[in-house]
Amino acid sequence: MRRSSALFFVLMAGSVAGTLEAQVKEAPLPRLVQRGGRFALFVDDAPFLMLGAQVNNSSAWPATLPKVWPAIEYLHANTVEMPVYWEQLEPRQGQFDYTVVDTLLSQARRHRVRLVLLWFGTWKNGSQHYMPEWMKLAPEKYPHMVDKNGRPVDSPSPYATASLEADKLAFTAFLRHLKATDPQRTVIMVQVENEPGTWASLRDYSPAAQKLFEGPVPPEVVTAMHAQPAAPGASWQEVFATEAEVCFHSWSVAKYVGQVAAAGKAVYPLPLYANAALRDPIKPGSPGSYESGGPTDNVIPIWKVAAPALDIVAPDIYMSDSVPYLKVLELYHRDDNALFVPETGGGSGVARFFFSALGLQAIGFSPFGMDYTGARGASRQPEEFLAPWAQNYRLMGPMAREIARLNFEGKLQAVAEETGKPAQTLSFGPWNANVSYGAVRNGRGNGNPEPTGRALVAQLSDNQFLVTGFFCRVDFRPGDGSSDKHRQFLRVEEGTYENGVFKPIRIWNGDQTDWGLNFSSEPQVLRVSLATY
Numbered sequence: 151m152r153r154s155s156a157l158f159f160v161l162m163a164g165s166v167a168g169t170l171e172a173q174v175k176e177a178p179l180p181r182l183v184q185r186g187g188r189f190a191l192f193v194d195d196a197p198f199l200m201l202g203a204q205v206n207n208s209s210a211w212p213a214t215l216p217k218v219w220p221a222i223e224y225l226h227a228n229t230v231e232m233p234v235y236w237e238q239l240e241p242r243q244g245q246f247d248y249t250v251v252d253t254l255l256s257q258a259r260r261h262r263v264r265l266v267l268l269w270f271g272t273w274k275n276g277s278q279h280y281m282p283e284w285m286k287l288a289p290e291k292y293p294h295m296v297d298k299n300g301r302p303v304d305s306p307s308p309y310a311t312a313s314l315e316a317d318k319l320a321f322t323a324f325l326r327h328l329k330a331t332d333p334q335r336t337v338i339m340v341q342v343e344n345e346p347g348t349w350a351s352l353r354d355y356s357p358a359a360q361k362l363f364e365g366p367v368p369p370e371v372v373t374a375m376h377a378q379p380a381a382p383g384a385s386w387q388e389v390f391a392t393e394a395e396v397c398f399h400s401w402s403v404a405k406y407v408g409q410v411a412a413a414g415k416a417v418y419p420l421p422l423y424a425n426a427a428l429r430d431p432i433k434p435g436s437p438g439s440y441e442s443g444g445p446t447d448n449v450i451p452i453w454k455v456a457a458p459a460l461d462i463v464a465p466d467i468y469m470s471d472s473v474p475y476l477k478v479l480e481l482y483h484r485d486d487n488a489l490f491v492p493e494t495g496g497g498s499g500v501a502r503f504f505f506s507a508l509g510l511q512a513i514g515f516s517p518f519g520m521d522y523t524g525a526r527g528a529s530r531q532p533e534e535f536l537a538p539w540a541q542n543y544r545l546m547g548p549m550a551r552e553i554a555r556l557n558f559e560g561k562l563q564a565v566a567e568e569t570g571k572p573a574q575t576l577s578f579g580p581w582n583a584n585v586s587y588g589a590v591r592n593g594r595g596n597g598n599p600e601p602t603g604r605a606l607v608a609q610l611s612d613n614q615f616l617v618t619g620f621f622c623r624v625d626f627r628p629g630d631g632s633s634d635k636h637r638q639f640l641r642v643e644e645g646t647y648e649n650g651v652f653k654p655i656r657i658w659n660g661d662q663t664d665w666g667l668n669f670s671s672e673p674q675v676l677r678v679s680l681a682t683y
């Protein structure tokens with residue numbers, strides 16, 4: 151063969167291989183599934199547990215990603231939440247720049263993680279700071295809300311038709327691009343806006359909004375809120391009294407966000423959600439003491455009816471005490487809403503609540519500010535900040551699929567330590583799992599010095615359990631209350647999951663089982679086979 155024709159064949163072979171490489175097989179669409187009163191996020195057609203990490207607000211740029219990936223690796227996260235900035239995506243009206251999104255996709259794939267992309271569109275923490283310059287410079291077309299005194303506030307009007315149309319266009323362009331470039335489903339979910347609502351005013355007082363506020367409450371809102379209007383066609387004030395303005399603003403904001411979500415979903419039906427800046431779940435302050443208009447716990451039904459294209463409304467939890475934290479988890483774990491914690495923070499004691507969330511079938515959990523850009527807490531050692539979260543994910547990473555499946559099947563219970571409660575009982579029918587904290591050798595203990603304990607127990611078969619945790623002791627007793635039967639450990643195997651199969655590495659016995667199963671800071675997973683005598 152002449153050299154030139156040999157070269158031709160080499161080039162041809164190379165280009166065929168390149169084309170094949172480019173033809174990635176289309177994976178099934180991620181979707182939220184509800185069955186038997188429980189939810190799961192299906193990714194690649196099976197339940198998936200998001201071990202998430204959200205980066206700082208200004209970290210999703212090609213220049214900052216080198217400071218993101220080492221943190222994600224250290225955490226053992228399987229999903230990264232990254233913003234997509236409207237001002238970057240559409241620098242000139244109608245001209246879209248996908249280079250940053252493409253970089254996020256390719257680098258996430260290289261690091262073998264999934265993405266949840268956060269659409270920083272019309273709202274970011276109640277403001278319109280991520281609108282592109284061409285919108286910021288035309289406030290008469292893309293207006294701010296106006297307060298009671300007719301002054302503009304730092305929040306977009308949910309009645310600005312041009313803003314809504316522009317957001318729909320940009321969001322659909324973004325999702326259309328994902329549809330075309332992400333057949334492998336690196337992106338498993340998208341957040342629509344960020345903490346939508348308003349801090350500086352309870353609602354929009356523009357003439358258009360005022361007219362609607364004085365008009366009748368839409369009947370679907372009355373039904374959703376189980377409200378009792380005195381007469382048909384009653385106004386917001388008449389139906390909701392002191393909460394009238396918050397309910398009205400929630401309806402207004404949710405309608406807008408719902409339209410953006412629906413437009414995006416029509417082009418690429420990924421699971422979508424909106425996140426909430428919370429109100430105090432125990433002693434809710436009066437309207438004005440929390441962000442108005444977002445999916446706070448009191449208006450979730452309004453969001454559900456106004457924005458059906460959103461699959462989930464999700465709490466951003468920045469609390470450290472167990473009482474409010476657990477209350478928030480309960481409030482967002484509803485028959486019509488899967489529990490998902492897209493942001494959390496609030497101190498080193500917060501990582502334990504990952505287990506509480508799993509106990510309520512959470513589909514995912516994500517601490518905030520997880521990168522090495524020094525954007526927050528620059529005085530702290532970055533790994534000190536990340537370590538408690540890394541501990542959770544190092545443990546769960548290899549078995550995240552099994553945990554998601556067991557939870558979806560209703561076989562899993564998980565709890566975190568609460569101050570003043572050194573013991574908890576998890577009931578599995580014929581067996582009770584007794585969890586205790588701060589236990590000494592043969593005594594039960596009074597709790598850990600700091601409440602850092604957490605435990606997870608899942609039933610694998612009638613008398614076999616998966617058990618794990620940190621800073622706790624787990625033991626079993628027959629659940630029928632009969633005192634003449636004793637628990638007997640047939641076999642306690644420590645091991646790891648590899649590709650869905652439990653691989654034992656040793657058997658625990660002697661001091662390791664005589665006083666119950668003790669978990670320290672080590673990531674240890676046990677398969678426990680029980681009998682009675």
Ligand code: DGJ
Pocket residue numbers: 207275344345466493518
């Ligand atoms: C909640 C927001 O959703 C995040 O984007 C971020 O601003 C945090 N608050 C605080 O840093």
